[in-house]
Amino acid sequence: MKYNYYGIFILSLKGELYIVLEKISYKWALYLCSSLNKEPDLDILKYGIEVFLKSIIKILSLLFVGVISDNLPLLLIISMSFILLRLASGGFHFSSYHYCYVISISLLTLLSVLSKYLSLLKLDWTFLLISLNLLSITLLLVFKTSININRPNSHKKKMYLFLSIALTIISILVSLIIKDNYLSFSIGIQLSMFSQVITLVKFKKKEQYI
Incomplete structure (x- = not known):
């Protein structure tokens, strides 16, 4: 054996x-x-x-x-973007800290690596970044936020939705401003926003949200 x-x-x-x-x-x-x-x-x-x-x-x-990984600034920017939107919109939360830890670290690391290599491609990034941002906003409008009832003002769903959309709009403005000099950061910000919104879509009917 x-x-x-x-x-x-x-x-x-x-x-x-x-x-x-x-x-x-x-x-x-x-x-x-x-x-x-x-x-x-x-x-x-x-x-x-x-x-x-x-x-x-x-x-x-x-x-x-x-x-x-010699990728600290990009990883921090992506993590901050993800966390800020998550605080406003809520999202699925694993019942096990072990799974939460492994998947969150892996996801953020993957996004940083992906952003770094995507920035090497010669594409119309203005169009792509705006499109990804609009998709994130659309999904937010459709699936709303998922706030735990124990959080302060959890009944003010419109407030959390407005805040989430506002953060998403601010993120694209920042991405477009820094795009020419820090393209990987711009891509990372939008990918992190979209990834967070995806958790609302895929797990909307689940009960474990934060």
Whole structure:
């Protein structure tokens, strides 16, 4: 009987990481609860801290990938564009942090590499960028936003939709302004916007949104 020792090692490492994160989150939440005059829900505070720590891990991972691939500025621009629209529009969120981590890092890295190589092609990028942006706006108008009910002002769906469209419009203005000198950045911004909107389309009927 053959064993996949590499797979076992990865699963073990992943489990250890989760345990460490949970312990740190719990101790931090416990400390904050004891320091505050009020007594907030320990579980809620622990969850918030855990989400914060996981976000830090993602950011550090992106920085690491950007440095070793010599593509850090482009990767950061793409990540910021993706995150900004995601904050406004919401979107599908994996129930497992492991899948969320792997897929999000892989997607953003892929977009940065794709943008870099696409910028080498002699195409009508003004037309293509505007077309991709208009497609993103159209999909937003059709599928709307997907905001979790626990988020502030989650009932103000029109506000989130307006904000999402505004960010998408601003993104194309920025892309067109910098296109001549930073074409890969322009392409990356529009690809990241479109990729985020796609999550609304494909998973609109799912329940797990942020």
